[in-house]
Amino acid sequence: MSRYLSDKYQSLEAYTPGEQPRDMRYVKLNTNESPYPPAPGVMEAAAKEAARAQLYSDPVCADLRDALAQRYGMKRANVFVSNGSDDILNFAFMAFAGGDVPAYFPDISYGFYSVYAALHGIQARPVPLKEDFSIDPADYMNLGGFIVIANPNAPTGMALTRDQVERIVAANPEHVVLIDEAYVDFGAESCLPLVEKYDNLLVVQTFSKSRGLAGARLGFAIAREGVIADLERIKYSTNPYSVNRMTLAAGVASLARDDYNADNCRRIVKTREATVEQLRVLGFEVLPSLANFVFARKPGVDGGWLYRELKARGVLVRHFDSPRIADFLRITIGAEQEMAVLMLKLKEILSET
Numbered sequence: 001m002s003r004y005l006s007d008k009y010q011s012l013e014a015y016t017p018g019e020q021p022r023d024m025r026y027v028k029l030n031t032n033e034s035p036y037p038p039a040p041g042v043m044e045a046a047a048k049e050a051a052r053a054q055l056y057s058d059p060v061c062a063d064l065r066d067a068l069a070q071r072y073g074m075k076r077a078n079v080f081v082s083n084g085s086d087d088i089l090n091f092a093f094m095a096f097a098g099g100d101v102p103a104y105f106p107d108i109s110y111g112f113y114s115v116y117a118a119l120h121g122i123q124a125r126p127v128p129l130k131e132d133f134s135i136d137p138a139d140y141m142n143l144g145g146f147i148v149i150a151n152p153n154a155p156t157g158m159a160l161t162r163d164q165v166e167r168i169v170a171a172n173p174e175h176v177v178l179i180d181e182a183y184v185d186f187g188a189e190s191c192l193p194l195v196e197k198y199d200n201l202l203v204v205q206t207f208s209k210s211r212g213l214a215g216a217r218l219g220f221a222i223a224r225e226g227v228i229a230d231l232e233r234i235k236y237s238t239n240p241y242s243v244n245r246m247t248l249a250a251g252v253a254s255l256a257r258d259d260y261n262a263d264n265c266r267r268i269v270k271t272r273e274a275t276v277e278q279l280r281v282l283g284f285e286v287l288p289s290l291a292n293f294v295f296a297r298k299p300g301v302d303g304g305w306l307y308r309e310l311k312a313r314g315v316l317v318r319h320f321d322s323p324r325i326a327d328f329l330r331i332t333i334g335a336e337q338e339m340a341v342l343m344l345k346l347k348e349i350l351s352e353t
């Protein structure tokens, strides 16, 4: 029992973020950050706003929403921004599930989904992935609840096609289907072109991964006006200034140089393909990833043990303790030289045993 905490939160289990250790310098491949700095101009734009930090930020976020609308061929009313896409996911669970409306999501996916369900007293209905760790759209027909799917999924990296997502969205017209596209810029098909066709589709993206702004905290969502207005209602009922002025300016500056961001994504994809090949040569089974990470296991080798051996040698990856995936490591795709260190250490560890 926690002495002062409300009864409704006594059994709440919080999300565990990937470690951000300060004890030594690691090759950090555990939280899917970009190995590359933000776009040119981002730092200057943010610094300019820092000089005016005595003033509240724009609650409408007009400039950034207009820049996103232009980038994706939408209107401002179709765009929502907040303090990281985690913030938007939280708002979406509040807005579109609860009471009689359960939340459906894959049993192996982004860990925050079940936390948000628990936080808001929403019934969570995990939908098992298939044996090969893929999502079967047939499992998501007419579910009668809010649906959340990360595409590509985390931590598998595996993606549905836009047509597969469309089948799910079309089969659940009474409820919102949220597609979490945190990793979509690394090769998967975005569902943004479906937004004009479906009232119930909510696409969520982030500046954290493909635009190298994880520390700035900036996420956005695109949907028809009604769904965006619902999210605005929740935001204005919690914190109208959820995006600070430095980050608003950083977002606009980053979009102005989306060519730079796209180049970095191409580089990461190239590094990913090389990494997959090298891991397979070492005997790893690697799931087909369209994200900036790979999910891999070596038959006969304990995932937790390998994670600890790598950490002891200065390479940090992510390991999840849940049964079906306990032998896997989730490895962020870093810069070429970081992946070279990973391979070296893996060879060292495997040759010693």
Ligand SMILES: *Cc1c(COP(=O)(O)O)cnc(C)c1O
Pocket (backbone or CB within 6 Å): 032, 083, 084, 085, 086, 087, 110, 150, 154, 180, 182, 205, 206, 207, 208, 214, 217, 218, 219
């Ligand atoms: C990283 C991640 C997020 C959170 O992104 P932020 O914008 O940094 O809050 C959301 N969903 C998935 C699947 C992620 O991997």
